[in-house]
Amino acid sequence: MVEILEEKKGKDGRPIFVIKKSDLLEFMRQKKQEGFDHLSLITGVDRKDYMEVNYHLYSFSKNQYIVVKVTTDNLTVPSLISLWKSADWEEREQYDMLGIRFDGHPDLKRMFLPESWVGHPLRKDYDLNNVQYINMDEYGEDYATFDPGDGW
């Protein structure tokens, strides 16, 4: 059985379900059977000591909108790619921006930045002074290089 830790309402009136990370896949499967066929958004939020992942689900037939929230300490969350295809790019984006690893994603690589980029920009401890440049090699692969020194 899925245990709902907390059920609250957001400022916009949408129900928010807080559940355990281990129950996520089971809970989402139930919700999909209930008619939530549209995974709209996956948002990771860096809360400094832990990471919070919000899933926004919508049902076309019922015109209902819910938010499912899980927290993770070790930066891993189960992937939902088996339920919704749109989870693919959403999860890759969150991996790129926050470094959250989605277990079971077949091809988890960065969405916007090149693979050699150091750091995850949307983390609160990301060093903005670390200037990196993107180059393209002769095979058309992108790679990131560092600012050599004093620079600007």
Place this chain on the structure above:
Amino acid sequence: MSNLVELNMGPQHPSMHGVLRLRLKLDGEIVREIEPIIGYLHRNAEKLCEMDYFCDNIVYFDRMDYVGAMNMEVGFLEAAEKLLGVEPPERAQWIRVVAAELNRIAAHLVWMGAFGLDLGMLTPFFYCFIEREKILNIFVELSGTRQQYNYMSIGGVYQDITPKIIEEIKEFIKQFPKKLEEIANLFLKNDIFLSRNRGLGVIEKETAISYGVTGPILRASGVPYDVRKEEPYLVYDKLNFDIPVSQKGDNLARFMIRLEEIRQSVKIVDQAITKIPDGPYFNPKAKKSLMIRLRGEGEVYARTESSKGEFGVYIVGDGGVKPYRVHVRSPTFKNLSIIPAVAKDKMIADLIAILGTFDLVFGEIDR
């Protein structure tokens, strides 16, 4: 045994609508595998938003969908105003609807012209841009700029709409439908255009839903989903308009949906422009000197219908004067993810035609 040729298309390519790069595997002229690679216009607007006051964030949204910036501003303000607890006065809401719908017409005209160019039709492009220019001239008077307006602000709009601008909009609306039919005829009476698009790039309803596709593409596949009807924001519930839906799901259906949407937007502007009530255009709670002191706590997701699909903004506030986390649900980002499934096993020239109907704007995909 495989004799597939690997081809790199983009990021600099005339038919890529910005900086999309496709890694293709070709079997002769047939595309067997497609991998979109994006990020060449990535500025990380979400991080920039975290570093600025709520009222200053609007400029980053202007630069997302740069052909439909008014819609982006509406989308951000729907979320931000809920979070900050500032309600725009009624006059401002009507002005926003007029501006957003005019911008939707302009954005669809840009798409229509560019789609013609993709298929080798040069003439409609100019006709579309002549009409779009008239809308942009109205926006210049309204906000001062042609494309990145920064016109709406928290608690209203930055400048009132004058009777002169209202007259100009009325004049535009009066002459536009005739011109639109002229443009549509350039496409729809062209046999080559019809035979190239009919039955091409069919997206099934289930596939579209699974990939999270929204907007005209989803409506062309038979789902009557439009946020303006499902969850009306601003004053859309007081306006009378229809949502065009098609069951075919091919290129031509997507063209017809967008064409009909322009007509519906004309209808909306026509109604809204006469209904703008008198009163303040700005909520005094958010006047300029107080604006940077507004604090937001909690989390808000607001969705709006931009010209490309469901544009959602998710803001988390920690009680400070700056947002803690902003996440943008950009419609074209999700629409693009269906390309590998749709354009597989098609000719490479058809891939361009299918991409053309997706209305890609890279400011929004890469953010």
